[in-house]
Amino acid sequence: MMNSPYKILYEKLDECPVRGKVYHFYQLVYIISGNGRQLVNDYQVPYKSGDMLVLMPLDVITFDIQQTTEFLFIRFSKHSLEQDALAMDNSLKLELLLSKVQSNRGCILRGGNDQTAVKYLTEGIVRESVNGSLYSKRLIEQYVNALILIVARNLAQAPLPEEISENSDSKIVNILQYIQNHICEPEKLKQEQIGAVFGLSTTYVSRYFKKHTAQTLQDYIAQYRLNLIENKLLYTNMRIGEIAFELGFTDESHLNHLFRKYRNLTPSEFRKKKSAAMGQKLSL
Template sequence: MTRENLYESYAINFATLDVCPKPEHKHTFFELVYIRSGNGRQCINNSHFNYKPGHLFLLSPDDCHSFDIESTTDFFFLQFNDIYLKTGGLGTDNIRRLEYILQNANHRPGCILRNIVDKSLVNPMIEAIFREYSNRDVYNQELIHQLVNTLIIVVARNIAKSLPDQVTVNTDEKTVDILQYIQQHIYYPEKLKTENIGHIFGVSNAYLGRYFKKHTHETMQGYITKYKIKLIEHRLKFSDKRINEIAEEFGFTDISHLNKFFKKQKGKNLSAYRESVRLK
């Protein structure tokens, strides 16, 4: 599988496509994709979502993705990396939290615009970028830069609205690091053991649980369980993965082990849940 790099802090591209030019691939950077017109399907981490005009997607580093184009589609692509977040004038105080919020969209298919007001804001913003990008008028780079900053902040706001309450402007930096570590290693149960996390972040095993709850208002095991369940729900709803493949992906010993875990949280076994969500 190809893995693309970005050799500048950010890059913009507008494209009209009938066929996706790339098979499934990964990036080392963030990418915003806005659908200006057209229809098709987005594939991200083996999950699928039908796209239409007005949908905005955020692809995080290491997301495996592609587009299956059904009708000619006008795309807007904005690629940016950590360098841009740190040097783009976004404000140093909240850069780490912004990075965490953007990373937290990982593995989630579908349009990231949750705020109805922002849906009407994003389209004219992207069309303004298109005009400046096409006309190359005086101060166009400065205007594009400001519009890109605003777009990224709007995206972060929409992702934050779908997060639990762990991240606020006052969240302790180490807590943000622990939350991000959990998300990055959610597929590896051994790496999520208390003694391993405590060793990595320099917190004693005895204190780690109290420390985590103090800053997030929930237990660490509770957070791990909720996050894992959320990802499994997405697999069942948006992917064609078999149950045994999902069990293997998340480090369960077998289907029975996964079923027991899932039913305890959701009250249904995996097959019944998948059937119920696909009937909606």
């Protein structure tokens, strides 16, 4: 598509044409038909018809195709996510949600109405891409925008398996989502504030959280912030001070202190080390 923030690619394949391919953009991959395995970095999960996969920049990707598969690839840059067509409220910042992709490899759809909606949207994208008629380009952009919002919603609703069990009550799920939604607002993450929002005493909040997650409240918040910092260090050119400001740190030194405490190196050292490793990956 010309002059579009998205690149749409339909392929019907019996085998993966390039194994271990590395891309520099985000991808939504919809499985129209067929099945096989998706190999991304160190992850290996099955795929089937109706699955929606999310791939990150610099992922190493191979599809082990077991049955002839129709793929719909939708590729876009971070810049395209920031355009006004995708303006999101503060509770649905896509860059926060993308940090969950690493722990949600495989289909990110949770079933129900979203799976049906994605099927119709992808059919519309393929149809308009083939027809190329009046307003097709604009319609495709609208369909893709809707797909990205559905992906964001499913990532937001997806609890990490290691954090909560099947028997966890709904309150702990809501607390986790509250923390994720307000991760850039430290004042809202204080123990007394979380207790007030969820009807728990200040002294009981930490015990309740650890009982259901086997992790302290402060460690969970710190690790979630660290994952966001790492994503920004890997996938953006933001300066450390800019990342600190965006994620609600009092200053750059506070971010550096937290990062060194949990990662045993500074953010700058982490970025340099990972950049070197990615450079080696790309040269293979």
